[in-house]
Amino acid sequence: MSVWCKSSQIEFVGVSLFSPAYQEKARRLLGSCNLKGVCCKATMVSSDLMGASTPEGSEQFRYRMIALKPLFLLDQMEKTLEPVVFLDVDLEFHQFPELFLDSSWPEGPRDVALFNFWANETNLTNRHTPNIGSAVAYFNKTFCAKKLLTAWAEAMQYSTNSQAPDDQVLDKLLKEGGWLERVSLGWLPSSYLRLMPSYYRGVKAVIDHDHGSVPGIDGHSRVKPKLPPTVWTEPVNEAGYMDAAAAAAAAASAADPYSVGADNPNAAPVPVQAPAPVAVPAPVAVPAPVPEPVPLPVPGPVGPDPYAATADRTDGLYMPPLPGEAGAAAGQGTGRSAEFNPPADDGLYRPT
Numbered sequence: 322m323s324v325w326c327k328s329s330q331i332e333f334v335g336v337s338l339f340s341p342a343y344q345e346k347a348r349r350l351l352g353s354c355n356l357k358g359v360c361c362k363a364t365m366v367s368s369d370l371m372g373a374s375t376p377e378g379s380e381q382f383r384y385r386m387i388a389l390k391p392l393f394l395l396d397q398m399e400k401t402l403e404p405v406v407f408l409d410v411d412l413e414f415h416q417f418p419e420l421f422l423d424s425s426w427p428e429g430p431r432d433v434a435l436f437n438f439w440a441n442e443t444n445l446t447n448r449h450t451p452n453i454g455s456a457v458a459y460f461n462k463t464f465c466a467k468k469l470l471t472a473w474a475e476a477m478q479y480s481t482n483s484q485a486p487d488d489q490v491l492d493k494l495l496k497e498g499g500w501l502e503r504v505s506l507g508w509l510p511s512s513y514l515r516l517m518p519s520y521y522r523g524v525k526a527v528i529d530h531d532h533g534s535v536p537g538i539d540g541h542s543r544v545k546p547k548l549p550p551t552v553w554t555e556p557v558n559e560a561g562y563m564d565a566a567a568a569a570a571a572a573a574s575a576a577d578p579y580s581v582g583a584d585n586p587n588a589a590p591v592p593v594q595a596p597a598p599v600a601v602p603a604p605v606a607v608p609a610p611v612p613e614p615v616p617l618p619v620p621g622p623v624g625p626d627p628y629a630a631t632a633d634r635t636d637g638l639y640m641p642p643l644p645g646e647a648g649a650a651a652g653q654g655t656g657r658s659a660e661f662n663p664p665a666d667d668g669l670y671r672p673t
Contacts, residue, residue, distance in 0.1 A: 323354035323361045333421045335361040336397045339410040353414040388483045391473035409456040411531035431507035432466040434459035440508035451495045455488035465504045479549040490546040
């Protein structure tokens with residue numbers, strides 16, 4: 322387990338299932354998780370898990386390990402109480418995977434995010450057709466995601482599907498089993514599974530796939546998947562599993578025919594029923610407030626007139642002569658101290 326799993330702020334957990342022969346690859350995966358701030362949890366099974374007749378390294382051991390994938394994801398989701406991302410043990414993180422966060426999708430969180438080999442096709446029909454690579458698979462802790470995992474786990478145990486590639490069984494469920502219409506899907510870009518040869522050159526990897534395999538592995542099984550028959554259906558009121566905010570978001574998404582989850586983006590818009598009119602009460606007249614009177618300031622006592630004939634003329638301030646009164650001679654009679662009462666012949670020019 323990486324050190325980041327001890328944080329209380331994680332929003333998903335990357336989980337891997339491996340046997341002792343892949344310990345070095347598991348250490349490399351966990352090391353990259355530590356470097357890029359990802360919570361990863363790698364679970365090792367014993368080499369004799371399947372019994373003495375099915376030892377590690379045999380084809381039967383490998384097929385049964387692959388068939389356990391959806392059941393393992395359900396178990397890890399129940400134990401961690403977080404969205405889970407299945408990671409092949411031979412992967413390596415080069416960047417933090419932002420698309421595993423609910424807030425990273427432009428039109429709301431996804432139930433499931435998968436790597437679709439055909440997602441970059443020019444043809445729109447092919448682009449929306451699943452051709453899944455299950456080395457990286459994100460499942461949110463939503464009702465729909467858990468139901469898809471349950472259906473995938475059951476399908477892997479049906480008939481010869483335990484020998485078939487798990488991602489092809491998931492393709493079968495999505496396309497022919499009708500699960501494309503039941504879950505909110507997101508396609509992960511090529512940077513989330515950079516691998517040779519088609520998705521390597523020019524790809525700035527978020528998650529890199531190992532270039533090598535254990536000697537003796539002959540690629541995918543050639544057993545074709547089969548779609549299990551529908552024995553019974555479960556009518557579900559999905560709103561009963563949501564809080565108020567999630568139910569409102571689901572209703573808004575369902576009313577938008579051009580949303581990402583729309584079955585046919587080229588279909589005519591679905592008419593939306595206008596909301597019922599809401600009665601608005603008549604406005605009540607409120608009398609305007611009467612302003613309170615503002616008291617005027619009371620004038621204070623009037624001081625003496627500085628120009629009165631009886632005023633003190635020796636306070637040190639210059640006072641012009643009163644009308645009819647002769648001005649004082651220069652340098653005399655100003656009432657100032659001696660330093661401010663210069664003689665008339667001090668050499669300063671005084672206009673007449």
